[in-house]
Amino acid sequence: MIRSSAVSLALAYSILGFAALILFAFPLWYAWQGTIREGRAEILLADAQRLTDIYRRDGADALKTFIDARVQMQIAGERILLLTDSQLHPLAGNLAAWPKTVPAVTGDYHIQVDMGERGGIQAAFVHVAMLGRYNLLVGRDNRLFAPLEKRFWYGLTGAIAVLSIAGILIGVITRRALMSRVDSIRQTISAIIHGDLKHRLPTHLKDDELNTLSRTINGMLEQIELLVHGVRNVSNSIAHDLRTPLAELRSRLEELALIRPPAAETFQEIDGAVADVDRVIRIFDALLRLAEIDAGMRRSGFVPLDVADLAATAVEFYAPAAELKNIALTFHSDGPLAVSGDPVLLAQALSNLIDNALKFAPANGAIDVAVRRRGDGAGEIAVSDDGPGIADAEKAKVMERFYRGDASRGTPGVGLGLSLVQAVAKLHGYALELTDRDPGLRIVLSLAAQKMLS
Amino acid sequence: MKILLVEDNERVSQFVIKGLQEAGHTTDHAANGRDGMFLAASEPYDVIIMDRMLPGEIDGLAIVEVLRKTGKRTPILILSALSEVDDRIRGLRAGGDDYLTKPFAFGELLARLDALHRRAHGVNQEAPLTVGNLHMDPMTRKVNRGDRQIVLQPREFKLLEFLMRHADQVVTRTMLLENVWDYHFDPQTNVVDVHISKLRQKIDAEFDRPLLRTVRNAGYMVTAG
Numbered sequence: 120m121i122r123s124s125a126v127s128l129a130l131a132y133s134i135l136g137f138a139a140l141i142l143f144a145f146p147l148w149y150a151w152q153g154t155i156r157e158g159r160a161e162i163l164l165a166d167a168q169r170l171t172d173i174y175r176r177d178g179a180d181a182l183k184t185f186i187d188a189r190v191q192m193q194i195a196g197e198r199i200l201l202l203t204d205s206q207l208h209p210l211a212g213n214l215a216a217w218p219k220t221v222p223a224v225t226g227d228y229h230i231q232v233d234m235g236e237r238g239g240i241q242a243a244f245v246h247v248a249m250l251g252r253y254n255l256l257v258g259r260d261n262r263l264f265a266p267l268e269k270r271f272w273y274g275l276t277g278a279i280a281v282l283s284i285a286g287i288l289i290g291v292i293t294r295r296a297l298m299s300r301v302d303s304i305r306q307t308i309s310a311i312i313h314g315d316l317k318h319r320l321p322t323h324l325k326d327d328e329l330n331t332l333s334r335t336i337n338g339m340l341e342q343i344e345l346l347v348h349g350v351r352n353v354s355n356s357i358a359h360d361l362r363t364p365l366a367e368l369r370s371r372l373e374e375l376a377l378i379r380p381p382a383a384e385t386f387q388e389i390d391g392a393v394a395d396v397d398r399v400i401r402i403f404d405a406l407l408r409l410a411e412i413d414a415g416m417r418r419s420g421f422v423p424l425d426v427a428d429l430a431a432t433a434v435e436f437y438a439p440a441a442e443l444k445n446i447a448l449t450f451h452s453d454g455p456l457a458v459s460g461d462p463v464l465l466a467q468a469l470s471n472l473i474d475n476a477l478k479f480a481p482a483n484g485a486i487d488v489a490v491r492r493r494g495d496g497a498g499e500i501a502v503s504d505d506g507p508g509i510a511d512a513e514k515a516k517v518m519e520r521f522y523r524g525d526a527s528r529g530t531p532g533v534g535l536g537l538s539l540v541q542a543v544a545k546l547h548g549y550a551l552e553l554t555d556r557d558p559g560l561r562i563v564l565s566l567a568a569q570k571m572l573s
Numbered sequence: 574m575k576i577l578l579v580e581d582n583e584r585v586s587q588f589v590i591k592g593l594q595e596a597g598h599t600t601d602h603a604a605n606g607r608d609g610m611f612l613a614a615s616e617p618y619d620v621i622i623m624d625r626m627l628p629g630e631i632d633g634l635a636i637v638e639v640l641r642k643t644g645k646r647t648p649i650l651i652l653s654a655l656s657e658v659d660d661r662i663r664g665l666r667a668g669g670d671d672y673l674t675k676p677f678a679f680g681e682l683l684a685r686l687d688a689l690h691r692r693a694h695g696v697n698q699e700a701p702l703t704v705g706n707l708h709m710d711p712m713t714r715k716v717n718r719g720d721r722q723i724v725l726q727p728r729e730f731k732l733l734e735f736l737m738r739h740a741d742q743v744v745t746r747t748m749l750l751e752n753v754w755d756y757h758f759d760p761q762t763n764v765v766d767v768h769i770s771k772l773r774q775k776i777d778a779e780f781d782r783p784l785l786r787t788v789r790n791a792g793y794m795v796t797a798g
Contacts, residue, residue: 390790393678393790396676397678400676401759401761404759408758420659420662432754432755435728436754436756436760436764436768437764439764439767439768439770439771440762440764440767443767463757463758466755466756466758467756467758467760470756470758470760471761474760474761474762477762536761
């Protein structure tokens with residue numbers, strides 16, 4: 120129980136409460152005690168003063184009579200009065216003898232006195248006045264204040280009890296509530312550990328600490344599921360698409376071993392085999408790069424760069440190839456477009472887009488690459504061609520790894536070009552959009568305004 | 574050239590040593606980091622081929638770093654199965670001069686070794702280049718063949734300059750991509766070939782002796798021989 124964070128927190132708060140209560144109660148207690156003592160002393164002094172006045176004005180006999188009357192009159196007997204002669208022999212009052220502990224000197228004393236039938240009075244408070252030949256003792260029973268004191272202590276004890284019970288209750292209740300939520304999180308997570316990545320942690324509308332944590336963990340799970348899914352897809356694709364060239368390679372080599380053709384033919388076949396291996400390596404490299412991008416490992420390589428300059432280089436790079444196919448490859452830009460990104464990946468993505476367009480644009484066709492700053496402050500790179508375009512049903516599929524549309528049959532490539540563009544776009548936080556131009560296709564990479572460097 | 578090969582894989586080592594021998598180079602071989610470090614520090618080599626991942630405590634990058642710290646300027650080509658761009662940058666930062674990923678074509682390795690060796694022997698960036706009757710002045714950016722002036726686009730100029738700086742050596746497509754366009758990826762289609770044939774049109778078309786040659790399965794070479 121003590122190890123529970125909720126309980127130890129409640130405990131700490133309770134202790135803090137006790138400390139505050141004690142800090143508050145003790146000065147109060149002392150101030151109160153002081154006030155009472157002073158008040159009492161004043162009353163006694165006033166009493167003694169009045170009795171002295173009677174003695175001065177009317178003499179010792181009048182005082183004796185007054186004292187006796189006073190003693191007779193009082194009901195509770197809280198007042199202590201004693202008049203003695205100089206030898207301390209009692210003359211009047213309700214004390215049998217002068218208390219031994221009180222010296223016959225004017226002053227305030229705190230003593231225990233014997234009141235005869237009423238027994239010993241604890242802590243009576245007396246004042247002694249010297250009247251020449253007489254000694255006067257005026258006192259009061261302190262027990263009158265006892266109920267008040269008792270109430271104070273009861274109050275304090277009660278407050279401490281309430282505080283303790285409330286602390287324990289809050290601790291237990293919070294712990295229960297916390298444990299039930301932690302438990303549901305734990306159950307979900309153990310389901311996930313056992314391989315079911317579809318589960319998500321329960322979240323509420325209320326945005327407390329646990330909920331925020333749950334949301335963050337859910338985001339993480341989303342990403343993990345995506346990655347695992349990606350890995351699964353890639354392994355399936357590898358299994359399928361590497362098998363084909365490997366099978367070709369194998370049969371080529373096996374045939375060589377079986378038939379043992381003349382040297383010239385053998386060397387030709389070996390060259391073909393090396394080309395097969397190169398193809399496998401190329402697919403491998405492309406897949407590894409995709410995996411690398413997906414894992415977000417490349418973000419460390421981000422540097423400030425000009426996208427327009429990258430696009431211009433890519434266009435210039437493909438210009439002779441376009442010329443060869445008699446395709447007009449044009450480039451438009453309205454000045455530098457500074458972003459933070461990976462120059463190698465962005466260059467590769469741009470090159471893939473232009474390469475694709477060149478593959479699909481018809482002879483005498485046109486391809487345009489435009490880098491523009493939009494009105495809303497965002498930027499975009501658009502590659503448009505007038506080729507066959509992509510049917511709506513196919514648009515999502517072309518992003519998939521190894522997918523090759525009908526139009527790409529008979530063209531070189533392994534079906535990873537657009538997957539890479541998409542992965543690069545995702546890594547940079549850019550949106551990738553395919554729209555019809557009728558005829559043709561327009562691929563737009565949008566760079567959100569906040570991603571741009573001014 | 575006298576070459577040191579630090580590589581633990583026996584098959585790859587034999588393939589490289591045999592190839593280098595056929596190309597007329599002598600090769601010392603170290604199969605682990607300790608021997609590699611000892612040979613590299615004590616013997617004079619023209620080029621060192623360093624595998625990144627080596628058995629034992631000392632890996633390839635550590636050797637490169639130590640050599641550079643002790644003032645050895647021998648050109649080093651780092652060989653690695655790690656292909657990520659970050660690894661390449663790390664290799665070059667450690668003091669490597671070039672980076673080649675496994676698996677590689679032997680032609681690619683040889684071409685890069687030649688280029689490294691030549692680069693190490695202090696080339697004057699501003700001196701005019703001459704191959705046969707083809708002249709290039711990097712300062713004025715003028716190119717002549719015989720007494721005829723050849724007009725080149727900026728990128729064509731850069732392409733020809735790189736080829737001429739490595740005259741009589743094979744230059745691979747990858748080397749051209751990296752050095753002329755700064756492209757560190759494989760652009761699938763053979764766009765480099767198209768650039769070369771355009772350049773060939775300009776410098777060779779009207780002359781009897783072609784200077785820009787295609788080397789089968791390897792790349793290109795500018796040579797007068």
